Amino acid sequence: MLDFDGTRRTRRRDAALAGAILVLALILLGLPDEYQSPIRSSLRTTVLRPFLAAQAQIAQRRGQTEDVTVVRAQRDSLLAIVAAQASLSEENRQLRSALGLSDRIAPTYKPVNVLRVGLTSAESTFMIDAGSADGVFVGSPVLTAEGMLGMVREVDETTAQAIDWTHPEFRVSAMTSDGAAGGIVEPRRGAFREEDLLALTSTAFQVDVRPGTRVVSSGRGNLFPRGVFLGTVIGIEEADTGWRKSYLIRPGVRPEAVSHVMVAVREGRADLGDVFNVTAPPDTMAADTAAAGGD
Amino acid sequence: MASRSTSFWTFILILIVLHLALRLALGLMVVPDLIVVAALLGGRRLDGWQSALYGLVLGILADSLALVGFGATSVAFVVVCYIGSRSRNFFEGDSYLFISIYAILGAWLVEVIRYFAGGASARGVDLGYLIGAGLLNALYVAAAAVVSLIAYRAITGHR
Numbered sequence: 228m229l230d231f232d233g234t235r236r237t238r239r240r241d242a243a244l245a246g247a248i249l250v251l252a253l254i255l256l257g258l259p260d261e262y263q264s265p266i267r268s269s270l271r272t273t274v275l276r277p278f279l280a281a282q283a284q285i286a287q288r289r290g291q292t293e294d295v296t297v298v299r300a301q302r303d304s305l306l307a308i309v310a311a312q313a314s315l316s317e318e319n320r321q322l323r324s325a326l327g328l329s330d331r332i333a334p335t336y337k338p339v340n341v342l343r344v345g346l347t348s349a350e351s352t353f354m355i356d357a358g359s360a361d362g363v364f365v366g367s368p369v370l371t372a373e374g375m376l377g378m379v380r381e382v383d384e385t386t387a388q389a390i391d392w393t394h395p396e397f398r399v400s401a402m403t404s405d406g407a408a409g410g411i412v413e414p415r416r417g418a419f420r421e422e423d424l425l426a427l428t429s430t431a432f433q434v435d436v437r438p439g440t441r442v443v444s445s446g447r448g449n450l451f452p453r454g455v456f457l458g459t460v461i462g463i464e465e466a467d468t469g470w471r472k473s474y475l476i477r478p479g480v481r482p483e484a485v486s487h488v489m490v491a492v493r494e495g496r497a498d499l500g501d502v503f504n505v506t507a508p509p510d511t512m513a514a515d516t517a518a519a520g521g522d
Numbered sequence: 523m524a525s526r527s528t529s530f531w532t533f534i535l536i537l538i539v540l541h542l543a544l545r546l547a548l549g550l551m552v553v554p555d556l557i558v559v560a561a562l563l564g565g566r567r568l569d570g571w572q573s574a575l576y577g578l579v580l581g582i583l584a585d586s587l588a589l590v591g592f593g594a595t596s597v598a599f600v601v602v603c604y605i606g607s608r609s610r611n612f613f614e615g616d617s618y619l620f621i622s623i624y625a626i627l628g629a630w631l632v633e634v635i636r637y638f639a640g641g642a643s644a645r646g647v648d649l650g651y652l653i654g655a656g657l658l659n660a661l662y663v664a665a666a667a668v669v670s671l672i673a674y675r676a677i678t679g680h681r
Contacts, residue, residue, distance in 0.1 A: 244571030245604045248578050252600045255582070256593030256639060263592045270586035281547035343549030348588035348595055348640075380589055390589060395645040416646040 264381060272383055279342060279386055283356040286340035290487065301372070334452065334491035336370070337361055341485055342386070351394035353377075353482070355490055358385045362492030366450055370489045374456035374479030375399065375444060379490065387490075391482040392457075393423045400447035401427055401457055408434040409445055412457055415464070415475065421483075425458050425476040436460050436474050452491075529678045534564045537670060538583070554666035555629075555659070557584045562628045562667060565603030566610060577603030591640030598635035602628050616681055618668055625664035633659060 255263075271279065323330070339361075342354035357363050359382045367379040369389050377391040390397055393414050402409035410430040417423045427442055440460045446453025458476035466472045541556035561580050565573045580603075581596025588595070606628060613620065633656035636642070643649065675681060 238570075241570035245574040245600075248571065248574040249597070249600050249604075252578050252581065252593060252596040255596055256591075258593070266582070267586055267588075267592065270583070274583065275542070275546060275586055278542045278546040281543075282549060285548070343551075344587050345545030345549045345551045345553070346584065346587050347555055348585050348591065348636075352587065352589055354587075388587065388589065395590065418648075 268381065268383060271386070271388075279354060282342045282354075283340065283386070286342055286356065286486070290340060334368075335362075335494050336489040337363075337492045339488055339490050341488055344388075349388075351397075351482075352380070352388055352390050355379070355387050355389060355488065356385070357490060357492075358383045358387050360384050362494060363387045363490055364493050367491040368451045368455070370455060370491075371480050371485055371487075374458070375451065376480050376482060376485055376488055378450070389490075392425060392478060392480070393420065393482060399451050399457065400445045401442050402445040403427075403436055403460075404441040404443050408436050409447075410471075410473070412442065412476065423478075424461075425478050426464050426473050427460070427476055428471075428473040430472050430474065432466070432471055434472075436472075438462055442476050526678075526680045529680060530567060530674075531564075533670075533674045533678075534560050537563075538580075554662045556666060556670075558629050558632055558663050559625070559667045559670060561599045561603055561632075562606060562625050562663075563671065565599075565606035565628075566624075568603070568607055570604055570607050573603040573607035574600045577601075588640075590645070591636070591642075594636050594640035595632075597639045598632045601635060602631050605631075618671070621671060622664050622668055625667040626660050629660035629663035629667075630657060633657075 255266075337357055339355040339357040342356060344352055344354055355363070355369070363379055363382050365379060365382055367387070367389075369376045369378060369391075375392065377389050377394065377397060379387045379389045381388045392412075393416075395414065395416075397414055399412045400409070401412040408427070408430040410427045412425050412427050415424045415426045425442075427436070430436065438460050442457045442460060444451040444453060444455040444457060456479045458478040460474045461477050462475055464473045464475045537556045537560040541553075541560070544550045544553040544556075557580060561577055564576055564580075568576055577599035578596050581593075581599035584595040584599070585592050606624070609624070613624075630652075634652055637647070637652055637656070642651070
């Protein structure tokens with residue numbers, strides 16, 4: 228039997244080929260993240276590169292036209308804080324010196340521009356205009372002056388893709404600012420994206436956290452630094468009788484309002500010997516070589 | 523004068539580049555999803571398996587920044603493009619009314635497949651999304667498809 232599109236056999240072959248392509252798409256969907264990541268990375272560094280570079284340029288230009296009075300006000304506030312804490316830091320330095328301790332090991336932060344990704348499938352993510360060449364690594368915390376925004380998930384040479392706190396996979400170990408309650412902070416999706424909140428989950432049942440309490444990162448797991456502001460408790464979400472409670476938190480940072488952030492970067496400090504006052508082991512191979520050369 | 527096929531695929535290429543330029547370079551989320559428009563209109567012009575392959579390539583491009591549900595758009599586009607291609611056997615029409623209905627149904631099917639394949643329900647997205655925001659998105663995409671087709675026909679004189 229013939230139809231206008233060709234023979235039945237041709238149609239069957241056509242359907243089989245289309246089926247094979249569908250299977251290929253399903254395999255792509257089911258691939259583990261470590262196999263999907265190189266595909267995304269290659270697309271970002273080839274097809275999408277000119278578009279991302281254009282947005283980086285626009286973000287840089289936008290940064291140059293910021294209201295100077297706002298920047299001046301922020302600088303003045305910062306100056307006041309630094310001046311007030313000057314004696315404290317000197318005291319801390321002297322005490323560390325007396326105890327023979329080196330400087331605190333803390334990540335270094337680099338200011339970067341946020342590149343907004345308008346693709347539907349990239350919801351709750353953003354790009355930054357710094358990458359592995361700047362020391363950005365997978366897991367780098369991304370902070371703003373108002374608190375935690377998210378963390379880096381994929382890194383290319385000059386750009387990186389990060390998730391914000393609305394992303395379903397965002398988690399951070401947290402505690403109340405007084406340390407009375409601790410748990411894991413995770414996102415809660417609202418009816419509209421503007422209504423998204425955070426929740427402090429798995430807190431001890433006997434501890435009562437009052438609305439208005441500030442929640443900060445606890446530093447556990449060594450992924451996020453300790454004490455970064457996450458948000459303010461607005462009420463109880465759930466009380467699993469006799470076991471644990473969770474609380475809703477109003478986040479300190481709204482992702483849509485952010486244009487500049489700070490991202491943690493590595494500075495290639497692989498040897499921590501100087502931190503613990505350990506001298507480098509003798510280079511026995513060099514000594515042997517020298518001895519052999521002497522003979 | 524350029525052939526009908528050349529001018530049509532140039533039009534599709536412009537839609538894709540425009541999508542990336544507006545959404546990625548300028549970060550404008552308010553712009554309709556022109557890559558879905560390109561998938562729906564282009565899918566109908568190709569034969570079955572070629573249409574599915576076209577959907578796969580466009581889907582990978584659309585998912586290029588998806589950290590969750592990577593591949594869900596590819597699955598959606600393969601299905602929708604293939605159905606679009608087969609639909610020529612049943613509906614020959616290319617009137618604006620037909621294109622509108624086809625684009626609404628096609629764009630909504632993309633939303634439905636993305637919702638289930640991308641694990642949206644597991645991420646806390648309510649099923650009502652498909653009836654509310656999903657359907658609105660489909661209407662928006664259909665409007666964009668009709669407007670872009672009007673522009674294409676006005677410029678090239680082709681149907």
